Amino acid sequence: MNNELYGLLGELDxxxxxxxxxxxxxxxxxxxxxxxxxxxxxxxxxxxxxxxxAIVTTGLLALAAGYFSASDAFRGHLNEQGxxxxxxxxxxxxxxxxxxxxxLDVSAISDNIEISARAIAGDDSVFVVLFDxxxxxxxxxxxxxxxxxxSKDQLYxxxxxxxxxxxxxxxxxxxxxVMDSSADGSSGTLLLRVEFNDPVPxxxxxxxxxxxxxxxxxxxxxxxxxxxxxxYSLLSQFPEAAExxxxxSGYYISPDGREETTYALEADSTLSIPLPGPLEGYTITNxxxxxxxxxxxxxxxxxxxxxxxxxxxxIVNPQTSEVWDRKSISSSYSDATDTMQSWSIRFExxxxxxxxxxxxxxxxxxMGMHLLSDGAWRFDVTLDYQNATRYYKTNLALDMxxxxxxxxxxxxxxxxxxxxxxxxDSGLDGINDSMDYLMDQPLxxxxxxxxxxxxxxxxxxxxxxxxxxxxxxxxxxxASALDAVVDPDLIEYVLLGDARYSVQ
Amino acid sequence: MEDSKIILLMQNRPDKGLYEAIxxxxxxxxxxxxxxxxxxxxxxxxxxxxxxxxxxxxDNLRSDSSSLKGYLLCTARxxxxxxxxxxxxxxxxxxxxxxxxxxxxxNLEQQVLAEEDGRELLQAIDQLGEPDREIILRRYFxxxxxxxxxxxxxxxxxxxxxxxxxxxxxxxRILTERGVAL
Numbered sequence: 001m002n003n004e005l006y007g008l009l010g011e012l013d014x015x016x017x018x019x020x021x022x023x024x025x026x027x028x029x030x031x032x033x034x035x036x037x038x039x040x041x042x043x044x045x046x047x048x049x050x051x052x053x054a055i056v057t058t059g060l061l062a063l064a065a066g067y068f069s070a071s072d073a074f075r076g077h078l079n080e081q082g083x084x085x086x087x088x089x090x091x092x093x094x095x096x097x098x099x100x101x102x103x104l105d106v107s108a109i110s111d112n113i114e115i116s117a118r119a120i121a122g123d124d125s126v127f128v129v130l131f132d133x134x135x136x137x138x139x140x141x142x143x144x145x146x147x148x149x150x151s152k153d154q155l156y157x158x159x160x161x162x163x164x165x166x167x168x169x170x171x172x173x174x175x176x177x178v179m180d181s182s183a184d185g186s187s188g189t190l191l192l193r194v195e196f197n198d199p200v201p202x203x204x205x206x207x208x209x210x211x212x213x214x215x216x217x218x219x220x221x222x223x224x225x226x227x228x229x230x231x232y233s234l235l236s237q238f239p240e241a242a243e244x245x246x247x248x249s250g251y252y253i254s255p256d257g258r259e260e261t262t263y264a265l266e267a268d269s270t271l272s273i274p275l276p277g278p279l280e281g282y283t284i285t286n287x288x289x290x291x292x293x294x295x296x297x298x299x300x301x302x303x304x305x306x307x308x309x310x311x312x313x314x315i316v317n318p319q320t321s322e323v324w325d326r327k328s329i330s331s332s333y334s335d336a337t338d339t340m341q342s343w344s345i346r347f348e349x350x351x352x353x354x355x356x357x358x359x360x361x362x363x364x365x366x367m368g369m370h371l372l373s374d375g376a377w378r379f380d381v382t383l384d385y386q387n388a389t390r391y392y393k394t395n396l397a398l399d400m401x402x403x404x405x406x407x408x409x410x411x412x413x414x415x416x417x418x419x420x421x422x423x424x425d426s427g428l429d430g431i432n433d434s435m436d437y438l439m440d441q442p443l444x445x446x447x448x449x450x451x452x453x454x455x456x457x458x459x460x461x462x463x464x465x466x467x468x469x470x471x472x473x474x475x476x477x478x479a480s481a482l483d484a485v486v487d488p489d490l491i492e493y494v495l496l497g498d499a500r501y502s503v504q
Numbered sequence: 505m506e507d508s509k510i511i512l513l514m515q516n517r518p519d520k521g522l523y524e525a526i527x528x529x530x531x532x533x534x535x536x537x538x539x540x541x542x543x544x545x546x547x548x549x550x551x552x553x554x555x556x557x558x559x560x561x562x563d564n565l566r567s568d569s570s571s572l573k574g575y576l577l578c579t580a581r582x583x584x585x586x587x588x589x590x591x592x593x594x595x596x597x598x599x600x601x602x603x604x605x606x607x608x609x610x611n612l613e614q615q616v617l618a619e620e621d622g623r624e625l626l627q628a629i630d631q632l633g634e635p636d637r638e639i640i641l642r643r644y645f646x647x648x649x650x651x652x653x654x655x656x657x658x659x660x661x662x663x664x665x666x667x668x669x670x671x672x673x674x675x676x677r678i679l680t681e682r683g684v685a686l
Contacts, residue, residue: 008574008626009578009645010572012641014646023530027530028522030552031555032519034552034556035556037519
């Protein structure tokens with residue numbers, strides 16, 4: 001039977017669901033750990049895929065259009081990735097946790113960076129820990145921008161885990177964000193939020209392990225130092241490349257599902273153009289044009305083990321602000337050291353070299369993930385904070401697509417909210433419509449200043465009573481994690497669709 | 505990479521085979537599981553469990569088979585449903601609308617899980633003809649929302665819902681005639 005089902009499902013034409021290279025690598029690591037198989041990072045083709053995936057997932061629109069508008073503050077795919085919501089927003093959380101949380105006094109030092117757990121607050125399924133962070137060596141905790149200021153608004157930990165005897169498996173923190181930082185950038189405040197599926201094991205001492213201080217930067221790009229016309233002049237010196245000048249470097253799955261082979265040009269030239277900023281250490285050593293494609297090739301720094309930085313390259317016309325985005329990136333790696341040796345970037349749809357007469361090569365300064373410190377910090381924290389949840393009883397009428405019901409209780413904490421809806425008719429017939437209604441309606445908080453706090457994710461489940469044929473619906477429970485940390489004193493209404501309940 | 509090559513790799517070079525399988529199917533498996541579970545960590549756990557289980561049972565698949573995708577989808581579905589049931593028992597579950605049809609979808613699922621009747625059911629589904637067969641499979645085996653199915657097949661959502669209703673009735677008839685009670 002199973003083989004028949006596999007066959008039936010296997011025949012279905014299902015849409016492509018692309019994963020970023022980061023997601024693939026992460027899943028691969030998890031799977032290999034679970035399978036108990038020895039593994040190492042897959043170094044070659046995945047590197048190509050890494051950038052292809054990044055391009056596909058974050059720059060598809062730009063690729064489809066071929067050209068898109070650019071400005072001095074060019075935002076390529078790396079900066080888009082940084083701004084893409086990977087780091088949760090916890091605006092206002094620092095002061096709230098400081099004011100209402102339980103004081104902690106635990107610190108750890110690694111890589112000359114001291115991190116101190118200052119306070120903890122939470123409810124019965126989420127807790128947050130406020131950390132002070134200080135670089136004891138006086139370095140800046142962030143990336144230096146071109147204007148000399150330090151960008152440090154999206155700092156977070158690459159790895160967070162939490163374990164205790166009461167928890168079956170390791171729980172991962174969902175995000176850390178910089179709340180505040182000193183003028184010189186050597187210290188700041190960060191917040192870790194941990195969410196549980198099961199109730200928080202109150203009273204337990206949990207171990208929190210943090211490592212890899214990372215940053216999503218949001219920095220402008222700049223050209224590589226070639227004046228307008230110089231790129232064109234250089235390219236004009238190179239004749240159309242011959243087939244034998246290329247080697248197959250890998251392949252990738254194109255957005256339409258086809259396997260495509262990538263080719264790289266052997267980097268063999270007297271050119272040596274250093275790249276700036278995040279690509280410092282990389283050099284361009286060769287150009288080639290073939291069949292309407294432009295290849296830029298070069299060498300990577302000796303210690304380079306990631307080609308992600310190369311994703312932030314584009315050819316830009318400063319007069320028209322048109323950007324010609326790269327199509328694919330190939331890299332070759334040393335078998336012995338697993339470090340990148342040479343790289344090649346391909347641009348497509350080159351009508352003629354004239355197209356590039358006024359263009360310059362542009363390097364994006366932003367990075368998807370910039371490793372500021374590879375340190376490891378460990379804290380043992382007892383979860384005995386005061387549950388910040390506020391409970392309200394109400395009787396707010398709802399018409400759930402023809403099924404009448406009432407919101408009977410509301411729970412709000414700084415981190416999440418939950419409403420319980422009891423149907424008038426507890427029979428099973430109305431489940432679908434009621435659930436549809438509850439999932440369709442936005443669940444929001446309206447603050448005293450009139451602003452709305454959205455929910456990052458909403459879930460609903462049915463609480464049944466009775467068994468078998470006598471089974472009925474006791475209630476529907478709708479819960480939501482908040483996009484921000486909210487002071488309950490500032491909340492005026494809880495909104496479920498058109499229904500609103502005052503919590504004052 | 506073709507599925508047959510991935511199967512061969514998984515049998516002989518698990519590290520490379522799993523990498524290829526994850527590269528090709530991580531998104532699809534995640535999408536299927538996300539229709540059953542909401543919590544990101546649950547989804548991640550189930551996706552990784554799916555690949556591990558498929559690797560553990562990869563010898564059940566022939567290398568010339570093209571059913572790796574189906575095998576992964578079935579496994580993903582089973583793993584996610586098991587997790588879902590576990591969450592229900594603990595009262596901590598995000599119930600997706602697709603699972604709120606106990607009178608229809610879950611009965612179908614139970615039939616599939618019961619080996620003998622499941623074979624009958626699949627044969628009955630195969631008899632439905634297109635597009636009913638595909639609609640039933642997408643809805644009750646992959647939990648695709650009717651709207652998505654309609655979009656995929658270029659149909660009106662109401663038409664899809666009607667076909668689901670009539671498809672189930674037709675399945676009941678076929679199975680009743682064969683002496684299998686739904």
